[in-house]
Amino acid sequence: MRSRIPKVLHPICGRPMIDWVLEAVHEAGAKHVTVIANPHQADVAAHLVDRAELVYQRDPKGTAHALQQIPAGELRGRQVLVVNGDSPLLTAASILKVLHAHQEAASPATIASVEDPSRDDGRVIRNRDGWLDHIVERKDATAEQRASVHEFNVGVYCFDGSRLVEELDKIKDDNKAGEFYLTDVFQHLKPVTIVKLEDLNEAMGVKDRVRLAKATDVMRRRLLERLMLGGVTIVDPDSTFIDALVTVGEDTVIEPFCVLKGNTQIGAGCRIGPHVYIEDARLGDRSDCGPFAKLRPGTEVGDDVHIGSFAELVRTKVGRGSRVPHVSYLGDTDLGEDANIGAGTITANFDGTNKNRTEIGDGAFVGVDTMLVAPVKLGKGARTGAGSVVTKDVPDGATAVGVPARVVRRKT
Known part of the structure; x- marks a missing residue:
């Protein structure tokens, strides 16, 4: 070898x-x-x-x-x-x-x-x-x-x-x-x-890397066949790579060029891809992810969630019905239910020494191109304006705008 x-x-x-x-x-x-x-x-x-x-x-x-x-x-x-x-x-x-x-x-x-x-x-x-x-x-x-x-x-x-x-x-x-x-x-x-x-x-005895690749391809196809017989649609088996411990629910569709690794769990009725990488993460029922998305270890996505194109999540929890449409990075984030993340949103989770968490409440609406500098909390129903840099907690129902963001409207 x-x-x-x-x-x-x-x-x-x-x-x-x-x-x-x-x-x-x-x-x-x-x-x-x-x-x-x-x-x-x-x-x-x-x-x-x-x-x-x-x-x-x-x-x-x-x-x-x-x-x-x-x-x-x-x-x-x-x-x-x-x-x-x-x-x-x-x-x-x-x-x-x-x-x-x-x-x-x-x-x-x-x-x-x-x-x-x-x-x-x-x-x-x-x-x-x-x-x-x-x-x-x-x-x-x-x-x-x-x-x-x-x-x-x-x-x-x-x-x-x-x-x-x-x-x-x-x-x-x-x-x-x-x-x-x-x-x-x-x-x-x-x-x-x-x-x-x-x-x-x-x-086949695996004596070198050439046979290792051949054995991997045979095993990969066995695993895909098992999933398809269990009610999962694999659109293009030739371009789909799913590890042995991955579980996928019935009526889920896996589009071409997807890689599912580790202990990933995909619910029923989901749509994954194309061009999606998921490792040691969980996706709830009826959720979709991609194209061109990446869910890294420790990510838990609830039911009926939309993860759009060019989104990356790591060690993040996404509540039921929330949306992360596109071009966003959520690291070490707790996102509530029915919340919306605008395009270009980033949770800045690393301060140079430690990884810190960001909390976004139920029903929150994050404007496009918002940067949330952790540790920080965006309350339930709170909103941010486009291009805001949030460095301090935003109360429930309040709206924050600017660089750095300041609260301009509070819930009455």
Whole structure:
């Protein structure tokens, strides 16, 4: 990956790669999950605290050597499922397919494969009866095997744990890579059941940034399809990017070139975009946002709200029925219900040292090009004139104009 970030922590649609794998094995019913990790990758260990048991492979001598780091007593008498941590596209359904085939055949081992002429990984070599003879790794494949064999090992295995323990110690590193291949265990475990998967993408191992991009695109399309089947309209899936933890309500329309990230929540009957970026924010029912708008983390927008073009909100709460039509910045703001923010309004929330909040009351009307210098409060039903710079609180129902703004009319 050529990265300071451990490979399995690279994000795919907002989640670390390893999380997709863990989700799949848990959903498939795995009871006890162990992750074999590099001891030098402290970030991986920290990420997996309380989520999986960690075992360390101090010397990377191959996949069989990795499995040998688990005490034999934890493997004996169990069904042992082995999957690669860099296979984020693997689904629980495919894992279950392998597990069920393993149980029905009662064989000592079961593997998953795909038929894919475009791949160049470990090849599945079958005997005359169609059973697995052995698996030849890419570096050890002959020219004839590369040309004629297009069935590849996915990297999903199910073993009789007791038999696995017996055979692991027999594996040698007499290959071009000088590694202990887990696939060499099949020279001794016979017969081996082979389960062929239909979705070639599930076999993708993320080895570099090119495959990371491909895996992200596949996962992105899966997520979009799930949303569309759940009642969300995605106008152009090719230009829409939505993270895994984002929720979107029924009858919401997502226009082209939108990016929804993190724990964003979009209500029902909304319209988003085009060209909208929303991260860790919430938008209520029947609200709209965009085009060319940005909702940053900590923003909560109520029901029936209009956020217009070229607006940016961060750590801001917008009450029901309010309007932020266009070309405005609201930072650290509490905006009440049925209020209107004129074009070009800015809440100046940073004083050079601290971020301060601005409060705008229910029914307030902020004139175009107003600057509200926080901390400041604009009362309920209060108004500002165009181009005002508000540095002091404005009472309920009052009107303030000027630079600096002064109250020229009070509610009687």
